[in-house]
Amino acid sequence: DVVLTQTPSILSATIGQSVSISCRSSQSLLDSDGNTYLYWFLQRPGQSPQRLIYLVSNLGSGVPNRFSGSGSGTDFTLKISGVEAEDLGVYYCMQATHAPFTFGSGTKLEIK
């Protein structure tokens, strides 16, 4: 199975601060069709996961543009440019290139 290693596991930020979360894969997520099926989700307390980013860097519908994704192959990053209070929760990366689909272990964002 593909292992996704997320760092850090806990992130403490002040409002307005820019932060980054890393997601490293145990193997390349580039699919034979040319796509890289790497997603980012935010799970707010008591809620279902909400997709933020798809195919590495595409912003989901209705997602604020302070969120951005980048990377290729095995190294990926989610950046929040100017954290807001509503951004608190747990962030997960997920790959759907290789079966079984797998998730990172999560990064908890706390607001100072």
Add this chain to the structure above:
Amino acid sequence: QVTLKESGPGILQPSQTLSLTCSFSGFSLSTSGICVSWIRQPSGKGLEWLATICWEDSKGYNPSLKNRLTISKDTSNNQAFLKITSVDTADTAIYYCALTTGFDYWGQGVMVTVSS
């Protein structure tokens, strides 16, 4: 408008079979390219993909659950199903279904507790 909603038994005993239903609207599982997945989350823990079913009836399963999973669909009634046999306490979790074509829509989840 796409919506998904999971339903299940709430509580069941070890060794029983868990049956889950995902009722959805706003899309059809007979449309080319459409797939629905089941994902679960034990309390306070991370997410685990379980299974996916697609429009042409292809299916994928997480091998970590060996042969305990069966996914199916009822296209006419806009439903997808998941069965897990021989449950034990480790299967206690919130179970989600999600539109897999982009993972942009998820249900609210249904809590399942396995307890004697």
